[in-house]
Each structure stands twice: as C-alpha cells, then as structure tokens.
Amino acid sequence: MPSTPMSGDVLSEARATNAAAPILSVRDLSVRFKLPQGAVTAVDRVSFDLHRGEVVGIVGESGSGKSQILLSLMGLLASNGSATGSARFENTEILGRTAKELDGIRGSAMSMIFQDPMTSLNPYMRVSDQLTEVLMVHQGKSQREALGIAIDLLDRVRIPEARRRIGLYPHEFSGGMRQRVMIAMALLCRPSLLFADEPTTALDVTVQAQILELLGELARDLDAAVAIVTHDLGVIARLCDRVIVLYGGRIMEQGTLDEIFYDPRHPYTKGLLASTPRLDERTHGELLTIPGQPRAAMGDLPGCPFSPRCALRTAPCDSAMPPLVADAGGRRLACHNSPLEDRRP
C-alpha cells in the first residue's frame, strides 16, 4: 500500500476499525506562547481523532507539548498562550471559544483529571461542596440530590466511608484518595470525553496500580473517549488502545498499541522503548540511550525536531519536516528515513 500525505479527509476515513464518527476531531492544532524573548511553538500542527469507547495514550518527554494539547482543548492555556487550528467536539468547534461559552461543556460533557490532586482541588472547600457544585451548576440538581449522587460516586471510586468523608477537606485525604476524589469529580456528569494529564505520576506504585485499575474500569463503563497524557510506557501498555508519540510538539508516530510496542517505526519511538529499563528483564550492561537532551520548544525550525538526536539523520531532516503519512490501517509516521509500508508477510 503506497503511503499518501496526510490530509483531514484521509484521516477520518483512515481508521477502518472505527467506522463511527469520531467524538473529537482535532485538525492542525498549534499552540504558541508569547515570551519576552519571542514566540515559542509548543504544539505544531497536530491532528488526531478520538472515538467513543477508546483510550488513547499521548506519550512524550518534557517539552513535547503533550500537556499543552489537553490544556488548549479544555480552554485552559496560560494567558500568554494561544491555540490555532480546529477541534470539533460532537460537531461543535471548541477552539477559540470564550470561557463562558465553554462552561456549558467543561466539567460536564468533557472533563479533565490533573496530575497533582492537591493543587487541583480547592483547599478551602469541603469535598462535598466541590462535588455537588458541579451537579448543581451543570444539571440543576438540588443540593440533596447532588449530595446523593456524589456519595454514590465516591463509593464507586472506592473511597471507604464515603458518607462521612465527603464532609472533609482535601488535606484530610491521602494523595491516592485525593486522586480518587478528582476522578469522581471529573465523572460526576458522565462526560463523553475525558482527559487525564499524568494521572498517576505523583502516586506511589501500589496506589498507581489501584488508580489505573479504576480508570480502566470507569472508561469501559462510561463508554467515553479517554485521552491520557503520560511519559510512562508501562501505563500506556496497561490502559490504552492507541498511542500517539509526540516529540518537540509534532506527532512522530501513531498506531495501535501492538503497532507501537511490537513494530515501532520511528527512530524516536524505538529509542524510547529501548532506553526504558524493564522490570521483567534483567537488562545486561548498558541501557540503550538516545544521545543529547530533549528539545525545548523554542522558535520554529524548518526540519524534524528529533533530527539533532537521531541516528538516521540525513540532510533533508534538517531542512524539511517529514510529512505525517498514513497507511490503510490508519497508522501514521513522520520520518524521511523510515518506511511505513507493511513489513509483515
């Protein structure tokens, strides 16, 4: 199958396995920040779709723009940031809307779980007030009704003694319990689109295991589209159906879980997998590494952002960003020197 340059139309047809229309369609999303020393591009022409019932992992290192994608879609960019392009959520454009316009869907139809539950919950409000507020504002529930739903949901995320603990303040919960509260808050209105930004990075492994289990279960039950941003390939392997690999604000590669983990094509994806020490293997001697440092998104370079660290680098890599090409199965790859053609027999 010959590879063709990516366009919006090809993309929506591409994922044969997902015949239904995507719930979120992002096209050419760019995020720029104005800084005293000039403009910085954090996200550079990123396009992807999310469908109901799937969990998509967005993986990348610091400065890859992974969090900024979610923040821009939620309308939560810092004041010096701006997003361009298009993002259609259930056929409504959500980019460039005012906070007031977004308030109708944020926290109800789409919601987000943040990395640090301590700084994302209001320390001055009882958990009960923070949870019921969402239902009273979005769904016009009475306080009594809202409290009942909130307690049920805290039970659902397995907070012991939910009826008593809903009256506590965030600091009275442990880190893992706070993250459960935040997950409960994000799910109150049964969103059809759920974003999670490093939802378990601040947690201990045993607590992370509990939260991942819970997230997987809730995502299945809700039949929502879920996008999880993480740097941890293990988390992706456990939870996700599809993977988007970001570097320097660009999509390097995208595919199903099996494609990315068992047949990675982009040199960056390969490097990332090879440099991760694995618990199940006794790695001998040196770990494979990617030389150099992650690229801080600064200014616009003409070429591939990964080229300074890439072993396959050739002259075109520095002068032109390789196009993101897709195959018939919807797998996408942006590299001048790696083929996308199916190598399987």
Add this chain to the structure above:
Amino acid sequence: MTDTLLSVSDLKVHFPLQRAWLGGERLAVRAIDGVSFDLRAGETLGIVGESGCGKSTLGRAILRLIDSTDGQVVWMGQDLFALGDKALRAERRHMQIIFQDPLASLDPRLSVEAIIAKPLRTFHPEMSRNDVRKRVFEVMEQVGLSPAMANRYPHEFSGGQCQRIGIARAIILRPKLIVCDEPVSALDVSIQAQIVNLLMELQQSLGLSLLFISHNLAVVRHISHRVMVLYLGKVMEIADRDDFYARPLHPYSQALISAVPIPDPRLERARERILLQADLPSPINPPSGCRFRTRCPLASDICATAEPALRAFGAGHLAACHLIEDEPVES
C-alpha cells in the same frame, strides 16, 4: 567484594512531634525503626519502598546529615556516631551524596567549575589553582560534560546535565561511597538511561559502593547487586538482585513488583496483579505486630500480635514475614 565498607545495625531515626496539649504522650515519627544491613565495597545496594518508608532518611542518617536516635553505623571499622567533628570531617570525604532535584542541589550563583571544585578546595586547600582546574576538567570529562562549559551557571543546563554536574562534584574526591537519593526520578526516560549508564560505569571504574535509593523497581533491577525493601521504617526483605526479582518472598515485595506496569502490552495485560488496599498507615503510630498487615492480602491473627523478625530463606535472602514457609537454607 567481600570486605564490608559499611555496617548498619538496629538504626533508629525518630522525629519527635510537639507534645499534645495537657501533657499527652510524647509522639514521634518513627522514620527508621530498627534497620540493619551491610554494604560491601564495590557493591550497589538498591533501597526501594514507597514515599514515607524512610528510604531518604536512611541515606541521610548514614552520612550523619541527620542525627540518629539509636543504633550503630560502622564505617570501615570505626563507629561513625562516636567520631568527633574533626574525625567525622576526615571520613566525610569518602562519602558523598547525589540528590533527586539536580538543579536545586547546585548553588545558582556559582559557576560549574566552582561547584565541582568546592569539595577539592575544602579538603585540599594546598592544591594550586591550576591543579584544581585540571582535576575539575578531568572529572567533567568523566561524567560526559565538555570542560568548555566550566564557566557556565547551573540554570544554563538541562536536568540531565545538572545531574552530571552533581555526579562530578560527588566523585572529585574519589569517594568510597555515594548515596544516590532518587537520582533519576526527575529525569526524562531517555536521559534517565544516560545517567544510569554513567553511574554504573563510574561504579565499575572507580570501585564505588552505591546506596541507590529509588521507588523505580525497574531501574533498581538494572543497577543493583542487592535489593532492600523498606516499609514504614523497617526492612521487609533483602536479597541478591536476581534472587529478589525471581523469587520475591515478602507479600509487600510481591505487591510492589506486581504493581509496576511493564511496557509490553500483551505481557502487561496477562499479568496477575496483587492490588493492595488502602494507603500507607501513619509512621507515628504504626500497626502492631507486622507493620504491613493492614494492607497485606495474607494477614492472619499472628501478624497483629507478633512482629516478624528477618529470617533467612537461602543464601543472603532475608525476609520478615510470619507466613513464608520455611525452606531449607541453600548452601
């Protein structure tokens, strides 16, 4: 590899809390509550556990950066806690530490050269400027930094490079022991691998002993010769690396290992996981008997009443659990 560099016995570090009103009982956070182990010369001991298990406190107590409440640390045959200031200072040159946050552990107002040279200038005031500079450049090259960067300041470096500066500062006196306190936790995956490789290479070429404190069991597996698991200030298990990962005996070790996601979808989804309930109990008032019993899937009556001692299950493999069935100790 058999000579013991460091021998810790029944070490306790308690942080007293303010007395409760009206003369209540004096409470203390029992961060380290009776820890014993040996560290051999040229050995890397991985210390793992969740936040609050006492692993960082242990590293600092061994270096006498914080005072211990009880117990003994024997360093190359001498009682470290009995040393006077002068003698301690002389020994300190052989022990160094690398911190988690690479930027925060470097003085922002000093150039890289001044930062790396500081230990040398402190312990060898007689050395000429030129000799100091020569040695600084030498260690910079050893850790993969170009000496051309010697005049720059920490903020001009990335996280991985700052960690290299911290490592250069730690090795410039040719120490025998480096306590590495979560040295790669703040770094990106691709940079983490670079620093792990560097530490392993230096450990080999300089014959260092490392106490490698980390919550990342995959990194610990890669870098350590032996592994020690802490829970609420107590040793749950200690064993040779391969033995530990192939045959973790303590239910807590088993849960820890099973909780770490493996970046291999088919394997990861087929794994059986031991999900622990609840969170870490408070170290102020740890559970009676075995500290892990409140979260242990196997806990029985005896666990609440008697504290399990560390027992041997094979050469050098110790675990503290009532419920592990005895096996003949292999020779």
